[in-house]
Amino acid sequence: MSKQILELKNVSKIYGSLKALADINLKVNAGDWLSIMGPSGSGKTTMINIIGCMDTPSTGSVILDGVDISRENASSLTRIRRDKIGLIFQQFHLISYLTAVENVMVAQYYHSMPDEAEAMEALEKVGLKDRARHLPAQLSGGEQQRVCIARALINSPEILLGDEPTGNLDEENEGIVVDIFRRLHDEGVTIIIVTHDPEVGDVAQRKIILEHGRVIQDIDQTSTFGQALKIHHE
Amino acid sequence: MANSRRKMYFRMVTSSLIRRASRLIIAVLAIAIGATILSGLVTIYYDIPEQLGREFRSYGANLIVLPKGDAKITREILAELENIIGREKIVGIAPYRYQTVKINEQPYIIAGTDLPEAEKNSPFWYIEGTWANSDEPDHVMIGHEIAETLNLKLGDSFVVQGVKYGERAEASRQDYSAKENLQRDKASQNFNKKLFVKGIITTGGAEEGFIFADSNMLDELVGDIFRADVVECSVIADAQELENLSRVIEAKLSNLLPRAVRRLTQSQDIVLGKLQALVLLVTLIVLIITMISVYTTMMAMVAERRREIALKKALGAENNLIMGELLGEGVLLGFLGGAAGVFLGFEFAQRVSLNVFGRAIHFQVALIPITIAVFILITVLASILPVRKVMDIHPAIVLKGE
Numbered sequence: 001m002s003k004q005i006l007e008l009k010n011v012s013k014i015y016g017s018l019k020a021l022a023d024i025n026l027k028v029n030a031g032d033w034l035s036i037m038g039p040s041g042s043g044k045t046t047m048i049n050i051i052g053c054m055d056t057p058s059t060g061s062v063i064l065d066g067v068d069i070s071r072e073n074a075s076s077l078t079r080i081r082r083d084k085i086g087l088i089f090q091q092f093h094l095i096s097y098l099t100a101v102e103n104v105m106v107a108q109y110y111h112s113m114p115d116e117a118e119a120m121e122a123l124e125k126v127g128l129k130d131r132a133r134h135l136p137a138q139l140s141g142g143e144q145q146r147v148c149i150a151r152a153l154i155n156s157p158e159i160l161l162g163d164e165p166t167g168n169l170d171e172e173n174e175g176i177v178v179d180i181f182r183r184l185h186d187e188g189v190t191i192i193i194v195t196h197d198p199e200v201g202d203v204a205q206r207k208i209i210l211e212h213g214r215v216i217q218d219i220d221q222t223s224t225f226g227q228a229l230k231i232h233h234e
Numbered sequence: 235m236a237n238s239r240r241k242m243y244f245r246m247v248t249s250s251l252i253r254r255a256s257r258l259i260i261a262v263l264a265i266a267i268g269a270t271i272l273s274g275l276v277t278i279y280y281d282i283p284e285q286l287g288r289e290f291r292s293y294g295a296n297l298i299v300l301p302k303g304d305a306k307i308t309r310e311i312l313a314e315l316e317n318i319i320g321r322e323k324i325v326g327i328a329p330y331r332y333q334t335v336k337i338n339e340q341p342y343i344i345a346g347t348d349l350p351e352a353e354k355n356s357p358f359w360y361i362e363g364t365w366a367n368s369d370e371p372d373h374v375m376i377g378h379e380i381a382e383t384l385n386l387k388l389g390d391s392f393v394v395q396g397v398k399y400g401e402r403a404e405a406s407r408q409d410y411s412a413k414e415n416l417q418r419d420k421a422s423q424n425f426n427k428k429l430f431v432k433g434i435i436t437t438g439g440a441e442e443g444f445i446f447a448d449s450n451m452l453d454e455l456v457g458d459i460f461r462a463d464v465v466e467c468s469v470i471a472d473a474q475e476l477e478n479l480s481r482v483i484e485a486k487l488s489n490l491l492p493r494a495v496r497r498l499t500q501s502q503d504i505v506l507g508k509l510q511a512l513v514l515l516v517t518l519i520v521l522i523i524t525m526i527s528v529y530t531t532m533m534a535m536v537a538e539r540r541r542e543i544a545l546k547k548a549l550g551a552e553n554n555l556i557m558g559e560l561l562g563e564g565v566l567l568g569f570l571g572g573a574a575g576v577f578l579g580f581e582f583a584q585r586v587s588l589n590v591f592g593r594a595i596h597f598q599v600a601l602i603p604i605t606i607a608v609f610i611l612i613t614v615l616a617s618i619l620p621v622r623k624v625m626d627i628h629p630a631i632v633l634k635g636e
Contacts, residue, residue, distance in 0.1 A: 054629050054630035078551075079550070091633070093548075096253075096254075096542075097250050097252075106546070109243075111549075111550060114239065151549075
């Protein structure tokens with residue numbers, strides 16, 4: 001039985017009169033691959049921001065690797081995010097004036113020590129060694145997202161968090177990225193991905209569906225029921 | 235290990251400037267213009283005293299040296315005086331010997347001097363004709379007043395008569411005939427010489443009542459060695475320096491009485507003080523304008539790079555680390571702008587100096603580090619507030635998917 005890496009206990013997030021998240025309870029074990037799905041405004045991004053230490057819940061607690069991060073200040077959250085979270089964005093968010101390898105090294109720089117050989121290795125894992133010296137503007141969307149994945153993985157985070165990581169990719173590149181996630185999952189990396197795309201959501205080991213800030217479904221896609229549900233959806 | 239962090243820091247800062255050059259060119263330009271004006275004005279500021287000192291020398295001698303009592307100034311004393319003042323500071327040094335002569339039985343004063351030196355001391359004299367010189371010792375310059383009284387024009391001749399040095403004039407005796415008295419006047423104790431008018435001087439001052447001739451010719455005429463009654467010096471110095479110089483001369487040459495011409499030196503100091511204050515004021519304004527320009531540029535830069543800053547925060551960068559990177563870029567901008575400004579500033583100062591003073595200026599090597607340091611400081615100071623905006627950027631809000 002793998003250890004529990006993340007737990008959300010009665011987590012709510014309230015913006016004025018809007019309840020973006022309402023009493024969320026969620027447990028994620030190390031090595032899990034979880035996809036979070038739901039319509040726009042269902043609270044997916046709010047949830048991933050809280051898990052990614054970029055926001056705090058209004059009530060409830062978030063236990064990340066045994067530490068309650070729900071009441072930490074901004075500086076502590078930055079440190080925890082740096083040490084435990086790898087982020088992948090829909091918009092890639094690469095630094096335009098740095099090459100692919102330098103973009104990966106930036107994450108090393110803020111975490112510990114930049115190591116170009118290690119950064120090159122990370123790019124090799126996502127099949128971009130040959131494009132390491134290119135600027136983001138010289139890379140395709142799929143290549144940029146792979147750089148983003150290499151950057152997210154370079155510091156060996158506890159959790160790889162993706163916010164619509166295939167949202168800006170064509171089918172071919174989506175396939176490449178999903179394959180990378182599959183490989184990472186096989187290597188034991190914990191992956192949590194927010195997605196609109198059912199195909200991406202379905203390849204995860206587990207899928208939760210949010211609506212109006214609540215978890216309305218939590219499906220173990222490896223179980224017989226999960227498989228049956230997947231076939232039904234197809 | 236720390237070395238690899240430093241290397242990455244420089245890699246990020248330089249890449250940001252090099253690969254975003256088109257966006258930063260305005261900032262570098264603003265700093266370079268500020269640095270150009272600043273270094274140019276500072277160059278002029280330090281060069282003004284010398285330049286203006288030379289300009290003020292057009293208004294005549296500013297140091298008069300007289301012998302004490304009945305003594306005269308010999309060539310040896312004159313040479314010593316030159317050494318004390320320093321040849322590089324002397325614009326002109328003209329010794330004068332005054333000799334009373336008679337023209338048509340009327341008394342006039344002839345001033346024997348080193349004519350080229352006198353010319354350097356008196357560029358404001360208006361000369362009809364040309365300056366006399368030692369090549370034609372019989373050709374002299376006369377004041378406008380004498381020319382009018384004796385009705386003399388350029389090229390005209392006149393005869394000067396007088397008693398030689400150390401001799402006494404014989405008064406006409408009533409018991410001698412006119413012929414006998416005339417013979418006595420032409421005797422060896424007297425001199426008599428025909429001179430030609432080479433130039434007529436108009437100054438509006440006392441000079442118009444004098445005859446100016448080569449001192450060697452006058453010494454020969456009066457049968458004496460060089461003995462000056464006064465030495466007029468035009469020295470590049472301000473009032474304080476002249477006072478100090480006077481004290482040194484008095485201490486080293488006790489038989490001399492140096493006097494600074496206060497009217498000139500004080501005017502020079504007042505004009506100089508006002509000009510330097512003006513330059514300082516303009517420099518201050520330029521610095522403020524540069525700071526405002528850098529401030530707005532950095533503000534725009536931070537706003538434009540909100541996503542990048544938010545991303546760095548999302549990757550775990552602390553605020554001070556990101557602020558350090560932006561300030562590093564500011565330092566590099568200040569360095570580049572300052573370095574460009576030093577050389578452009580010298581060119582600017584050179585052109586101003588050539589146009590206003592008609593002289594080239596010296597390049598102040600010390601200005602290179604000073605200007606660069608000042609502009610790095612200005613850029614950093616102007617960047618502090620914009621860079622602090624980093625703290626207000628929330629990665630979750632800025633990086634929100636579109």
